Amino acid sequence: MEHRPELTARRKDGTEFPAQIGLSTVGDGSEVLFTAVIIDISERKRAGEKIRHQALMLEGVTDILVSTDLDGMIQSWNKPAERAFGYSADEAIGRQVNEVVRSEYVKGSKEEADSEIREKGFWSGEVKAYHRDGNYLLTIASVSMILDGKGNPMGFLMMYHDISDRKKAEEKIHQQLQHLTALRRIDQAIAGSLDVHLVLDIALSQVITELNVDAAAVFLFDSVSMYLNFEIGKGFHATAYQALPLRIGEGYAGKAALERRIIQVQDLRSRTTDVLRSPTFAREGFQTYLGIPLIAKGEIKGVLEIFDRTQLQTDEEWLDFMEILAGQIAIAIDSTTLFKNLQKSNINLIHAYDATIEGWSRALDLRDKETEGHTQRVAELTIRLARAMDIGEDEIIHIRRGALLHDIGKMGVPDQILLKPGKLADTEWEIMRKHPTLAHDMLAPISYLQRALDIPYCHHERWDGNGYPRGLKEGQIPLAARLFAIVDVFDALTSDRPYRPAWSREQAIDHISDGAGKDFDPQIVELFLRMMDNPGNYTSQLLKY
Incomplete structure (x- = not known):
């Protein structure tokens, strides 16, 4: 012993x-x-004191900081570390780091991280940092070696930066992309078929998938008999769920149609109606019910029923998207008899698409606070430049969508590169330069956005052919991308960045002028400079220039 x-x-x-x-x-x-x-152990003690002193200097930072000696014994433990891991400084200091710091590598492994630290003295990656109660934070973790005055290793500094909010923003972007795709699928079904049963089958599949519910059904309203007749159901255990016809005002579906409002029931098992008492329905085991009136052009077309076998928790965003889906189903029903008026009926749907794209672009801005507002500004200024070139309004619609989504490819760029405050290494630049290609791969499958692809895919091409990703030059570069490239650079230069203050309007204009024929289309530069000299081309949002 x-x-x-x-x-x-x-x-x-x-x-x-x-x-x-x-x-x-x-x-x-x-x-x-x-x-x-x-x-x-004098040297070890001095090293430990130095580590604790260095950590104390960083005590005021909001990131999680933990320092250890070379043996992995914790030397310092700041307040954010206490909140993240659930141990006080008194409990943590002096213990082995593996005893109190539980983390899970999102990519790679601890062995790979340890190897990189030994070889390079530094490692960074995405990590789940676990609290002692089992909850966790998503973080960008970095581990660096602490050296003494002679360059000898004396310990390690671990820093964890909480990216939970940014991850939530990314998840929201992904969810919105799924919603947009679902809406488009229903729209294609409406435009491509007059078979209401086929269209509703596609629509109910999207309802169940996107709203994450167990079952859904549609009743169609017969204005002659004043009955709601069952048309189609999906997700039911019974091979052929068939509900009895309902009079307007009868049952939950009839009430939703009569009152033209959503009926929601959270404790369905405790309610008694003719349908709910039936053995077939009882075996389904549903707890939550929603009945949504399907209204098109002010007229009741039917009722959408949604069922779930749990106590379904809904929020405002979920209910809003449910209503959008219900609106599309109502349009689908209406289009079977009034197909000639479909284009007019779809105006609201197009507004929903564009509102989704705008929300998507705002979520992108949330990921990087340093560029907040950039997307809206460049979209507005690009539209004004396009109108100055007499581009038609039909095409400007697609230019605006492309401008709003110009940096969507950065979803695929890791946070440690996208949010790095200093200069990017060559390998990091290679990853960053992939974002136009990532944008193309992400948006190309969505036919609704096909004509908006030029800006996300080509806005980093240069007039002299030295741009990326394809090295296009002069007229090979799509016109929309040539317009946007000028506006994008101008806004970036006149905005504050972590690594430099904003340039003045005059400095930015001089830079754009110097880039004519090299970076930018010289004719568009000439038009842009004339436009910028005319204050009448500004909205209130653009007065910063």
């Missing part, structure tokens, strides 16, 4: 020093001997 307590030892000359003594017993059973080894 061996013990290694720490104590204060005294040298022959009377000076004291911190030491660690190793005691062990030896013997053959007849007698016991003790051996002792005294180790001077």
Whole structure:
């Protein structure tokens, strides 16, 4: 058995020093001997004090900071670390870091991280940092080696930056993309078929998938008999869920149609109606019910019923999208008899698409606070430049969508590169330059956005052919991308960035002018400069220029 307590030892000359003594017993059973080894740990103590001092200087930061000595013993533990991991500084300091810091590598492994630290002295990656109660934060973690004045390793500094909010923004973007795709699928079904049953089958599939519910059904309203007749259902255990016809005002569906409002029931099992009492329905085990009136052009077309076998938790965003889906289903029903008026009926749907894209672009801005507002500004200024070139309004609609989504490809760029405050390394630039291609791959499958692809895909091409991703030059670059490239650079230069203050309007204009024929289309530059000299081309949002 061996013990290694720490104590204060005294040298022959009377000076004291911190030491660690190793005691062990030896013997053959007849007698016991003790051996002792005294180790001077002065350097280790000084290193630990230096680590704690350096950590104390960073105590005011909001990121999680933990420092250890070379043996992994915790030397400092700031307040954010206490909140993130659930241990106080008194509980953590002096313990092995693996005892209190639980983390899960989102990509790669601990072994890979340790290897990189040994080779390069630094590692960074996405990590789940676990609280002692089992909850976790999504973070960008970095581990760097602490060196003494002679360049010798003396410990490690671990920093965790909470990216939970940004991840939520990314998830919201992804959800909105799914919603947009679902809306488009229903729209294509409406435009491509007059078979209401086929269209409703597609629509109910999207309702169940996008709203994450168990089952859905549609009743169609017969204005002659004043009955709601069951048309189609999906997600039911019974092979053919068939509900009885309902008079307007009868049952939950009839009430939704009569009152033209959503009927929501959270405790369906405790309610009694003719349908709910039926053995077939009881076996379904539904708890939550929603009945949504399907209204098109002010007329009741039917009722959408939604069922779930749990206590469904809904929020405002979920209900809003449910109403959009219900609106499309109502249009689908109406289009079977009034197909010639479909284009007019779809105006509201197009507004919903564009509102989704605008919300998407705002969510992108939330991911990087340093560029907040950039997307809306460049979209507005690009539209004004397009109108100055007499581009038709039909085409300007697609230019606006492309401008709003110009940086959507940055969803695929890791946070540690996108949000890096300093200069990017060559390998990091290679990843950053992939974002136009990522945007193309993400948006190309959505036919609704086909004509908006030029800006997201080509806005980093240059007039002289030195741009990316394809090295297009001059007229090979789509006109929309040539317009936007000028506006994008101008806004970037006149906005504050972490690595530099905003340029003045005059400096930015000089830069654009100098880039004519090299970076930018010279004819468009000439028009842009004339437009910028005319204050009448500004909205209130653009007065910053």
